[in-house]
Amino acid sequence: MEPIFMMVAMLAIFYFILxxxxxxxxxxxxxxxxxxxxxxxxxxxxxxxxxxxxxxxNTIIIETSEDRVRMELTRWAVSTVGVQTGEQPENAKKEKKEKKEEAADPVNEIPAPEKEEK
Incomplete structure (x- = not known):
């Protein structure tokens, strides 16, 4: 009884996760x-x-440039609606640059040696 329950549970988890x-x-x-x-x-x-x-x-016709170049494509070839770019917004670029600068700053303080208690 228990092995059957475990198999059903695994199949349910597999279904909901994948x-x-x-x-x-x-x-x-x-x-x-x-x-x-x-x-x-x-x-x-x-x-x-x-x-x-x-x-x-089943098809769409797109115009790809100002020169009126037209292409006929099947609908399944469309990935996203809108322009997909790899550029980051300006704020994200500035934050990333600031984090790099903070990490690059050397530490000027030398930690004090710890005293051993007897």
Whole structure:
């Protein structure tokens, strides 16, 4: 009886930790791809950024630059809506720089030797 209970418990833990969150992410991605509309700025899985010009059942056409370069892509190739950048905001850059400077400052104080008690 106890080994069966342990197997069921392990399967339940496996489901709630691995399977359920993955299904939730897939559902959110599918909803995002289904809600694409003309005028949205998207980033593809390959990193191409463009503005949607027209949509179809399974494909979208994006315009990638001011030169009106157009590309036809399948909907599943869209990674995110909006521009995805690796740049940090200015405040985060300043804080990171300040932390580096604080860590680089040498310590000028010499600790006093400890006295041994007898």
């Amino acid at each position: 399977i359920r969150p993955e299904n939730k992410r897939k559902k959110q991605a599918q909803e995002m791809r289904d809600s694409l509309k003309k005028g949205d700025t998207v980033t593809t899985i390959g990193g191409i950024v463009g503005k949607i010009v027209s949509t179809d059942q």
